[in-house]
Amino acid sequence: MRLVVDLNKCQGYAQCAFLAPDVFAMHGEESLLYDARPEEEQRERVARAVAACPVQAITADGLDRAGESQGASDVR
Amino acid sequence: MSADHMERLRREGRIVIVGASLAGLRAAETLRAEGFAGDLTLIGDEPHEPYDRPPLSKSALLGMASPLRTELPRRREIDAKWRLGVAATGLDLAAKRVRLADGDEVEYDRLLIATGVRARPWFKEEEARLDGVCVLRTRQDAADLTRRLRAGPRRVFVVGAGFAGSEVASACREMGLQVSMAERAGAPLVGALGGVVGAVAADLATEHGVDLRTHVTVTALEGDPAGRVRAVHLSDESVVEADVVVVSLGSLRNTEWLAGSGLGAGPRGVACDAGCRAFDFRGIVTDDVFVAGDVARSPHALFGYQFLSLEHWGNAVAQAETAAHNMICDGADRRPHLWMPAFWSSMFGVNIKSVGVPPMGEQLMITQGSLAERRFVGVYGHQGRVVAAVTFDNARWLEFYQRQIERGAPFPVEFPTLDRRPEGRQPVPAGFPDPSLPTHGPMVTLSGYSPADQQLVFHPARH
Structure with a gap:
């Protein structure tokens, strides 16, 4: 699972930091830090974070390997 | 080019991308997404698959991410031949061949140059x-x-x-x-x-x-x-x-490998038209060599058609997508690279973001918030127009200012804003240094003002 956040798009809504706190963290009031290569056990949380981002700034791959069907990733 | 020829290129042509970082990867993905079915080769001097760089000075240093694990996610399969860990060392435009450091040569029908920049080393x-x-x-x-x-x-x-x-x-x-x-x-x-x-x-x-x-x-x-x-x-x-x-x-553009190729490439990058086609050294646009990312220098209609070199993450993505699209299209189907310059940074807990080209601005207005509180929106004006905006912990307003830049809104700004302070009612000089004096190298370099605009070698001052 690899992810990248388009920080031009990110507006610091912090939904990701709420849904996957071990992967995304706010730094100050609106800066975002993240782990670009989170552990496998974070997959479901990352998928939720990707889906919940109000500005759809998170691109991740390898989210569907768990077999669950969700259209959350930005994989086109 | 005839429709037949383009159809053949899309079906069985050979496209080579030199540079296997953000721009190279996104270009490869776009080529496949738009139906390119021929041979695709990515050449990169680093022995790693494409990885993201912005986290290296932020999350990685702070221990939030491993510096060795920032590989970029893939948007799709690209079915490419990877030549990683081998630098391109030369280009033969006439024979349409890229020379590699290991002596190999790779032929192309269309070439994308996305070799980016490297850190400027200490000069001694x-x-x-x-x-x-x-x-x-x-x-x-x-x-x-x-x-x-x-x-x-x-x-x-x-x-x-x-x-x-x-x-x-x-x-x-x-x-x-x-x-x-x-x-x-x-x-x-x-x-x-x-x-x-x-x-x-x-x-x-x-x-x-x-x-x-x-x-x-x-x-x-x-x-x-x-x-x-x-x-x-x-x-x-x-x-x-x-x-x-x-x-x-700052950085140096990776164009040495193009020396003598006949392309318009040098320390300021590879010049290209708004459609990402490289110029040769005569200033004539090439038909089959394209450029994208940090190494490119292209004219932007919104900023007086000045050639902009934008070492920005978002530019690499957008220009790669446009270049890839144009590589497998003809004439009216081609698109100009009209991306609005934008970048972000984060330091001392403050989120800094910008749109437009701040160094073009002569004047600045703090339209929201205040400098003293380190939370503000600053708007840059050039010849009566809004050309850029910067926010400190105020990113949500930036899109509004982007629209102002796009429509050439007048400067000083006329619209009312939330949280406007007395200090923000009048423009002040933005305080850019004399461009003839070298500094650390701004993230956006403008050319076209004066020949002394950009110093390319760092010399310490002799006080």
């Missing part, structure tokens, strides 16, 4: 080789710097207070390390954002315990008998003891 080679003298561009650089910072140096010295240097200084303070930062201009970020906003960055750095030294240059790095760096000599004759030195003097 012997001093640059001292143990403890670092740059920060590649993941290996980041791993090396992270390891050194974790080892608890007594003092880190950052040479150059641009975005990268300031981010490193910020991370050092967060790790509890003593850090000094030297800047030739009067404040950090002056080249990119001007002196007024730079003064805010200076206050932020000082308040967070950075020993900031401005209007000075580093004249020498001193090593001990074991070859480890131990002190930094400054142009004001002061000497600062430091066991890690981070050289953060």
